[in-house]
Amino acid sequence: MRVAPPPPAARLSAVASSPVREILALTARPGVISFAGGLPAPELFDVDGLRAAFDEVLAKQPRRALQYSRTEGDPVLRQAIADRLTRRDLPTAADDLLITTGSQQALTLIATTLLEPGDVVLVEEPSYLAALQCFQLAGARLVPVPCDEDGLDPVALAELVDRERPALLYLVPTFQNPTGRTLTAERRRAVAEVAASRGLWIVEDDPYGELRYRGEALSPIAALDDAADRTILLGTFSKIMAPGLRIGWLRAPAALANSLVVAKQAADLHTSTIDQAAAGVYLGAVDLDEHIRRLRAAYAPRREALLAGLPEALPAGSTWSDPDGGMFVWVRLPGVADASELLPRALARDVAFVPGAPFFATRPDPATLRLSFTTHSPEEIAEGLRRLGAALA
Known part of the structure; x- marks a missing residue:
């Protein structure tokens, strides 16, 4: 008679898997424009x-x-x-x-x-x-x-x-x-x-x-x-x-x-x-400060492209952050929208984002989502927002 070994530690049951990691796996296929991961642009690696x-x-x-x-x-x-x-x-x-x-x-x-x-x-x-x-x-x-x-x-x-x-x-x-x-x-x-x-x-x-x-x-x-x-x-x-x-x-x-x-x-x-x-x-x-200046010079117009395209891509009544730096813009959709339910529609159009609910410690706001602007050119961001707008329409 075989006896099963003990189960994993109970403390793991309270910790959910990262949706960011799961979405990254879904967006690995060619042609997907992903606003999901907080990834630095690989073409800018020294x-x-x-x-x-x-x-x-x-x-x-x-x-x-x-x-x-x-x-x-x-x-x-x-x-x-x-x-x-x-x-x-x-x-x-x-x-x-x-x-x-x-x-x-x-x-x-x-x-x-x-x-x-x-x-x-x-x-x-x-x-x-x-x-x-x-x-x-x-x-x-x-x-x-x-x-x-x-x-x-x-x-x-x-x-x-x-x-x-x-x-x-x-x-x-x-x-x-x-x-x-x-x-x-x-x-x-x-x-x-x-x-x-x-x-x-x-x-x-x-x-x-x-x-x-x-x-x-x-x-x-x-x-x-x-x-x-x-x-x-x-x-x-x-x-x-x-x-x-x-x-x-x-x-x-x-x-x-x-x-x-x-x-x-x-x-x-x-x-x-x-x-x-x-x-x-x-x-x-190397001069790391000069390398960081190159990163800023590349990322700043990508940030601008994302912010410029959001009014047309998002439903009326949406709000979003206007960050001075970093990698992310935070969006809230109007009313009782659920970003998790909208994600499959976006993936079907080869665009991705991260639903905001998992970022909350207690009471999540399902109408929120996170967009990252660092890994795509301004032209790709514009196309990604066109796809996102079609998915959210």
Whole structure:
């Protein structure tokens, strides 16, 4: 008699599969114009520069690059990231940083370090889908903070902190995923004050901050005096270099550094040695700021093309965000529309988007959807919007 092995852990039952990943599989066929994934444009990857960096690493330091390495990360890479953050008004030392396998792993390490099952995590409404998955997997209870076009409401945040006693606040303050909105400087200061006066950890996720197309850059929350000792800043090279490298980092207060290192040791020992070494060489050989300027120059007209075409493509009464940077525009259809029900009609016309409901921690708004503008030319975006308009008609 054969006995079945035990089932998967019960905590997985509370975590839904990512609809973004499922839609990406559906849109892989040729001819589909996809506004679904938050993907950088592959034609803008610096293939030659990255190839040269890997060649140099393998030619000059193969034994080191192919060996196990320190959990904290490659010292050359950490110093290069520290220098970039310092130039962005956030003085940082290499020892303040932990290299992670993408910033998604940073979220997992934070959840492992700071959360017990049943702890409350405050999130924006709506919020980054993969962060919601991560915190749900850790057994946290997610509580959304009301938001408007200027980001989360600090007054509502203070009330929720007093009522819920959360372990941490997670937010993407600059060009947020999925809405594209940016938290104002005044509200950043207010968030820092709430965290300081009530004993709250802040997890500040910043994957898009350097992709600004208009306006002046804002200092990160981590740079504010009230937040300096309680903010964990997450960054990544996925949006400005190449996501396939899977190189991210977190900048943490000294009180958390050792615990996060131990959590990473238990997770994967260290991030890929050769990828870190190549990234360090690449950053020393190229002008990354100039590469980012090229990305901005390419993405800005794509953003404009999407925004210009929405009035004709969407039903009357629709509303949408007008982001200063990043990768996304957030749409709300009129009335009681359900974007999930409309998606099959769009796919039948070879165009795709992401329904907005999964980005909500509790009460979803089914009439919302997310559009990404980075992976197609303005001409392709115009054609995609024509198809989308026909599907929604």
